[in-house]
Amino acid sequence: MATTTESKATAQLKQTVAAQKETLSRTLNRISSLTDEIALLRGELNRFKSDVAKDVQYLTQRVDG
Secondary structure (H helix, E strand, O other): OHHHHHHHHHHHHHHHHHHHHHHHHHHHHHHHHHHHHHHHHHHHHHHHHHHHHHHHHHHHHHHHO
């Protein structure tokens, strides 16, 4: 009887570990995706800052000039 209980416990633990592996895999994929998205957003933000600085410089020159 102990063997049957141990077998059930082992099977349940294996199922839990498999579910946790799947959850971890999805989480890691999502983190990777978000990391890529953050890198793209940083690039876009830097380009936006540069464009705004150029626009401000242009407008300043037009007003002062």
